[in-house]
Amino acid sequence: MILISDYYDSYKDDDMIILGLETQDRLTLPDGNQWHIRIDKLGCDNKGNYFVCDYKTNARIKLQEEADSDRQLAMYSIWVRDKFKDAKKVVLKWHMLAFNKEITSERTDEQLKELQEEIVEIIQEIEEATKEKDFPTNPTKLCDYCLYKSECPSFRHLAEIEELEEKKEELRADLIEFAKQKGVDIVYGSNAKASVKEFDKIVLPEDAEAKAAFIKLMKDKGIYEECSMVCYPKLNSKALKGELEGEIRGMVEIVKDWRVSLSRRKEGGRGEE
Numbered sequence: 577m578i579l580i581s582d583y584y585d586s587y588k589d590d591d592m593i594i595l596g597l598e599t600q601d602r603l604t605l606p607d608g609n610q611w612h613i614r615i616d617k618l619g620c621d622n623k624g625n626y627f628v629c630d631y632k633t634n635a636r637i638k639l640q641e642e643a644d645s646d647r648q649l650a651m652y653s654i655w656v657r658d659k660f661k662d663a664k665k666v667v668l669k670w671h672m673l674a675f676n677k678e679i680t681s682e683r684t685d686e687q688l689k690e691l692q693e694e695i696v697e698i699i700q701e702i703e704e705a706t707k708e709k710d711f712p713t714n715p716t717k718l719c720d721y722c723l724y725k726s727e728c729p730s731f732r733h734l735a736e737i738e739e740l741e742e743k744k745e746e747l748r749a750d751l752i753e754f755a756k757q758k759g760v761d762i763v764y765g766s767n768a769k770a771s772v773k774e775f776d777k778i779v780l781p782e783d784a785e786a787k788a789a790f791i792k793l794m795k796d797k798g799i800y801e802e803c804s805m806v807c808y809p810k811l812n813s814k815a816l817k818g819e820l821e822g823e824i825r826g827m828v829e830i831v832k833d834w835r836v837s838l839s840r841r842k843e844g845g846r847g848e849e
């Protein structure tokens with residue numbers, strides 16, 4: 577919070593015109609490959625100066641030579657020059673928030689040309705290497721920016737599942753529409769048939785307050801007992817902790833079972849939430 581308020585105090589009167597936040601674009605390299613452009617803040621002034629701002633929360637302040645040799649910032653600079661023909665100067669800024677300082681850097685056209693050639697060479701090397709040897713995937717948070725995620729063996733199945741889910745939903749909607757139009761409740765395919773029947777269902781209140789009021793009303797009207805269920809997880813936990821006594825404990829059995837859990841993976845990473 578202090579970092580944000582320090583930053584705000586320092587920049588509240590800044591007259592930079594903001595052109596984009598968390599930009600999403602791609603820079604096409606001379607060999608046809610693409611470089612992902614995601615700039616924290618892109619701004620300009622009315623003198624033709626453009627600013628590529630990157631926010632850093634590192635506990636160690638970065639050095640000037642690090643900014644001067646940073647590839648990513650420089651590639652962003654190429655993109656800015658390509659997109660904004662009026663750009664006279666592109667200033668790369670690292671906002672070191674923990675120190676309330678900024679480190680700026682610039683590149684000459686010559687440096688940018690060399691960098692682009694260097695990147696193209698590195699890509700060629702990687703492409704050559706992948707032809708000759710096994711190149712295992714290395715999933716990290718950066719995978720979200722990867723152009724090849726849908727083809728990557730580590731993620732391909734996720735894309736396929738999403739695609740199948742979408743197709744399933746489309747097919748379901750088509751079947752319902754078809755059944756409605758034809759006035760039928762079974763649709764026959766070449767080797768399967770689908771039963772399509774309309775039915776009524778209730779939708780329970782979702783927000784916490786309405787839910788509580790609804791349950792209270794059910795209790796007041798005497799239908800709660802009839803319509804509610806035994807809470808198995810709570811009962812299970814009580815039994816395992818030895819909190820069930822006497823007759824009740826005698827009626828439940830404790831046995832061994834297996835638990836196989838699926839959990840949502842963190843975006844782009846190996847970890848789990």
Ligand code: SF4
Binds near residue numbers: 715718722724725728
């Ligand atoms: S998605 Fe991740 S692991 Fe797969 S190719 Fe891209 S960067 Fe590598």
